[in-house]
Amino acid sequence: MEEKEINDSVENSRTITELDSTSDVKNMRKVEAALFISGRWMSMKELVSLTDVNPVLLRNVVESLIEKYASEESSIHIMTKDNEWKMDVKQEHMDMVNKLATGSSEFSDAEKETLAIIAYKQPVKQSVIVKIRGNKAYEHIKNFVNLGLLKTKRVGHTHELNLSQEFYEYFHVGKKKKEIILNSDVNKEEILNSAQPTHPDGEEVNINNPKKSNLENKKEVVMDKIDDNSETN
Known part of the structure; x- marks a missing residue:
């Protein structure tokens, strides 16, 4: 009788261990999937909400995942x-990832144009961006703020826009290029000044070549400056 009770106790203990192990695996897969799909920084609150994993257990799961990928x-x-x-590609593979990403983006060309201007004029008032890009810029800026790419600060009747740390991480901008963007000696006002006529939708027109926007010419000047600075660093 005693032997049977001992065997039953061992069997029950094994079953509980297996259940715990199965639960851990499921939790790990859910958290891993959430980090993989999001592609951005995620807080404890967000992960708990998405995965329904207890906060204490979730922290252990994340630590296990960190160890897993590190090993x-x-x-x-x-x-x-x-x-x-945040789950991301290791630094040594960033160049390849950036090449693969060229030409494909979740942003429209118009959104990329707006973000490029903000990047080179920051800090810049929202009203200035709207003047350059037209009313469509309001929706672009709202999208960028929701994604955490821009920081906003109320200034009078408008907002001041700045790039966030998330912007540099999202687009895999290295430390040197970040410093160039922040400290470039390019005359931003001169390069990005909205002096040319515009289409009804706000896009600038190059009088000398109507098929090519004046903004595109300006962006080329800025990008050439950045590339030159990058090569010298």
């Missing part, structure tokens, strides 16, 4: 910052 010969790793986590 494997993987091109992926999980980064930690101020109690937030």
Whole structure:
């Protein structure tokens, strides 16, 4: 009788262990999927809401995932910052990723134009961007703010726009290029000044070549300056 009770106890203990192990695996897969799909920094609150994993358990799961990817010969790793986590490609593979990403984006060409101007004029008032890009800029800016790419500060009747740290991470901008963007000696007002006539939708027109927008010419000047600075650093 005693032997049977001992066997039953061992069997029950094994079953509980297996259940715990299965639960851990499921939790790990859910958190891993959430980080993979989001492609951005995620807080504890967001991960708990998405995965329904207990906060205490979730932290253990994330730590296990960090160890997993650190120990494997993987091109992926999980980064930690101020109690937030993000799954991303390791730095040594960034050049390849950037090449693959060229030409494909979740942003429209119009949105990319708007973001480019903000990047080179920052800090810049929203009203200035709207003057250059037209009313469509309001929706673009709202989208960028929701994605965390821009920081806004109320200034009078408008907002002042700045790039956020998330912008540099989202577009895999290295430290040197970030410093160039922030400290470039390019005369931004001269390069991006809206002096040419515009289409009804706000796009600038190059009088000498109507098929090519004046903004495109200006962007080329700025990008050439950035590339030159990058090569010298």
